[in-house]
Amino acid sequence: MEPILLYDTTLRDGTQGENINFTANEKIKIAKRLDKLGIHYIEGGWPGSNPRDKHFFELAKKLKFKTARLTAFSSTRKPGINPNKDQNLTALLESNTKTVTIFGKSWDLHVKQVMNNSLKENLAMIRESVEYLKENGREVIYDAEHFFDGYIENRDYALQTLMTAVDGGADIIVLCDTNGGTLPFDIESIINDVNNTLHEKYSDKANNMPVKIGIHTHNDCGLAVANSIAAVRSGVVMVQGTINGYGERCGNADLTSIIPILSLKMDRPCISEKKLTKIRKISRFISETANMIPLNSRPFVGRSAFAHKGGIHVSAIMKVPRAYEHMDPEQVGNMRRVLVSDLSGKSNVEYKAKELGVELGANGYDSRKIVEEIKRMEQEGYQFDVADGSFKILMEKFTDQFNPLFELESFRVTIEKDKDQPCLAHATIKISVDEQKEITAAEGIGPVHALDNALRKALGKFFPNLDSMGLIDFKVRVMDGRGGTAAKVRVLIESRDQDRIWSTIGVSEDIIEASWQALADSFQYKLSKESSPSQPNN
Ligand SMILES: [Zn+2]
Secondary structure (H helix, E strand, O other): OOOOEEEEOOOOOHHHOOOOOOOHHHHHHHHHHHHHHOOOEEEEEOOOOOHHHHHHHHHHOOOOOOOOEEEEEEEOOOOOOOHHHOHHHHHHHHOOOOEEEEEEEOOHHHHHHHOOOOHHHHHHHHHHHHHHHHHOOOEEEEEEEOHHHHHHHOHHHHHHHHHHHHHHOOOEEEEEEOOOOOOHHHHHHHHHHHHHHHHHHHOOOOOOOOOEEEEEEEOOOOOHHHHHHHHHHOOOOEEEEEHHHOOOOOOEOEHHHHHHHHHHHOOOOOOOHHHHOOHHHHHHHHHHHOOOOOOOOOOOOOOOOOEEOOHHHHHHHHHOHHHOOOOOHHHHOOOOEEOOOOOOOHHHHHHHHHHHOOOOOOOOOOHHHHHHHHHHHHHHOOOHHHOHHHHHHHHHHHOOOOOOOOEEEEEEEEEEOOOOOOOEEEEEEEEEEOOEEEEEEEEEOOHHHHHHHHHHHHHHOOOHHHHHOEEEEEEEEEOOHHHHHHOOEEEEEEEEOOOOEEEEEEEEOOHHHHHHHHHHHHHHHHHHOOOOOOOOOO
16 A cells, blocks of 8 residues: 655644744754654745745755655745746745645635636636646645535536646645535545546556645544545545644644554554654644643643543553553553542552552551542542642652651741732741751742742752752632632642653642642652752851
């Protein structure tokens, strides 16, 4: 079977998504990563549409890719002019890529009612634009915009636009479900018809075709991946999509699903097994660069994709992972996670203890008892499936293995508010480390920030490595609003250093107290991974 060509359009269609923007330099970095992953075509942007994309293609002239071909995107020429007079096509050629992609209209509704054009001129635009790019020595990918909608309303015309592109010399024609409204079985039957029609007209005696067919889908019905997979089953050999499915409205087909499905479920590998293990990392890299929160439930690559919470599930996967996992998470660079909560049983706690390196049963406090404790605490508002750091400390406490690296003697937080001035918070904290007392004071933007600063300053005298640690997220949730301003709150803190991210939790009627618990756990967790305290260097 012919190998599948992956065509990534994160840098062009992906940036049509709400809140997704990349600078030209970020685009270069992403393109390099996509090449490393083994993507065959990387669409860099539309050089005729904005200066940033033009700049990107200038920078990209120095890039040397291992596997990928860079493509520039544009539309067919404007009505009524020569292709060599068309500014978009000129900018396309000036971007100097060996491959170019142009889109044209397949739906008569668009030709007549949106563009006020004639059906005949639209065909001439397709043919002449493709011919012009071929004359200039380019590999030409022709994107048939709205192909499926066009086909359903006027099959003959939609097919005619495709044949016109083939006649013009297009190397690959890509059928686009631009509005994302087509269903998988329609995708299959329409592509079968396209295949038969083109074969009848163009294939030679050995049944070879002068053109390849591709698919480009959008996710408006939540079916972009399913539609792409259906298209592959009908014989297309190019799949277009974006990393994380970023794209206009509900997004494009998500390559982080399509690539593993093709490789692991359909035996149509398009990148090597080794590269497939990098796919989770690239998904994270692109969400970081786009400044989007990574979706935990994203198939294959999300943090929750292989997370188990129910006790029965966990005891089963400890025996046979296949019992509740459709594949080995490591194949896509992901990992199995076991969550601990009031839904858990003994197995979750045992699994988690092993993962976090805590020896259970040291003092007869067995995992069954720990589960009961956790259930009681979750009643009070704790939630340990999102707070690994606090869970580890809790298990150590239960089993007398907790080694407090510092102890709180007291703290005081004050807030000052002057008429027109912003609030200012001060914190004073007294801690002891190995019997040595330390008192420090610090200011902050709010009370928790001041407390964090004071604790950090105090601990910094004993533990020099704290600089590498920082808070990345601070969430407060009111547990039960009926208490009004006296209601219980839950504080979740996420912290990180060079190589880890961990979460801690605190619950109290007092927001400062809850924050303190989470903050103290976070530092405790970090310090327990470091060496023992040094002498204070005042
Ligand atoms: Zn699109």
